[in-house]
Amino acid sequence: xxxxxxGFVGGLVWVWLALTSIAHAGEQKxxxxxxxxxxxxxxxxxxILPRFKKHSGITVNVVAVGTGQALKNGRNGDGDVxxxxxxxxxxxxxxxxxxxxxxxxxxxxxMIVGPREDPADLAGEKxxxxxxxxxxxxxxxFTSRGDDSGTNKKERQLWKQAGIDVANSSGSWYRETGSGxxxxxxxxxxxxxxxxxxxxxxxxxxxxxxxxxxxEGDKRLFNQYGVLLINPERHKHVKxxxxxxxxxxxTGAKGQAAxxxxxxxxxxxxxxxxxxxxx
Numbered sequence: 001x002x003x004x005x006x007g008f009v010g011g012l013v014w015v016w017l018a019l020t021s022i023a024h025a026g027e028q029k030x031x032x033x034x035x036x037x038x039x040x041x042x043x044x045x046x047x048i049l050p051r052f053k054k055h056s057g058i059t060v061n062v063v064a065v066g067t068g069q070a071l072k073n074g075r076n077g078d079g080d081v082x083x084x085x086x087x088x089x090x091x092x093x094x095x096x097x098x099x100x101x102x103x104x105x106x107x108x109x110x111m112i113v114g115p116r117e118d119p120a121d122l123a124g125e126k127x128x129x130x131x132x133x134x135x136x137x138x139x140x141x142f143t144s145r146g147d148d149s150g151t152n153k154k155e156r157q158l159w160k161q162a163g164i165d166v167a168n169s170s171g172s173w174y175r176e177t178g179s180g181x182x183x184x185x186x187x188x189x190x191x192x193x194x195x196x197x198x199x200x201x202x203x204x205x206x207x208x209x210x211x212x213x214x215x216e217g218d219k220r221l222f223n224q225y226g227v228l229l230i231n232p233e234r235h236k237h238v239k240x241x242x243x244x245x246x247x248x249x250x251t252g253a254k255g256q257a258a259x260x261x262x263x264x265x266x267x268x269x270x271x272x273x274x275x276x277x278x279x
Contacts, residue, residue, distance in 0.1 A: 066149030146176025
């Protein structure tokens with residue numbers, strides 16, 4: 001082989017190595033976060049992710065689904081990081097070996113909203129269990145997300161605590177939408193129905209119609225969000241370093257400050273409480 005040929009082949013090899021390196025570097029500069037609809041629809045990600053990219057150079061691509069679906073996607077290895085709100089399920093996800101250590105990130109709360117006519121005489125009821133019993137007794141229409149989201153998990157838990165088997169009333173006064181929070185609120189507004197919603201989605205929701213807040217403030221309505229890395233030992237393609245960088249930023253001073261500063265209509269939507277912020 002002539003020197004010219006060797007030089008040409010060598011040049012091709014260097015070009016190939018350079019292109020491969022660029023492609024690999026570009027791949028490593030993005031992660032997939034499986035998250036809830038509330039964090040996406042509230043506008044939180046649009047607010048904080050540009051700040052994270054400026055800090056790290058990493059692009060975050062969000063898949064916004066209900067928490068149950070996000071956890072399922074995580075078990076399948078579809079992503080790098082989970083940011084969801086069903087703490088017991090998140091802990092089980094980690095203990096089952098699908099995720100690495102879980103961290104608290106932020107919180108807000110749930111509430112029941114309903115029609116101004118208030119057929120269940122719910123207005124001002126602080127006890128969430130009493131509120132649900134009033135809705136059941138009045139057979140007032142209640143729209144449930146019915147999608148195994150964090151909100152739906154909380155709602156089912158509360159009905160169980162109230163001693164009410166809503167499955168027996170499915171399709172009558174208890175209606176399951178199988179949809180996200182925004183769509184379920186739209187249906188509730190259209191049907192003059194009650195529903196359980198997270199506060200962030202309610203604040204940014206513009207189609208409130210005849211709905212207003214009916215029951216809030218019970219400590220059982222606390223809504224905790226957590227973040228965790230999908231286990232790279234189970235799914236080799238998980239971007240360990242980039243995912244850890246995102247989690248460290250989110251639970252660190254800069255990420256927590258960004259969460260705290262996000263407001264809509266003059267109201268703070270999420271309240272940071274990562275461990276480093278609560279000591």
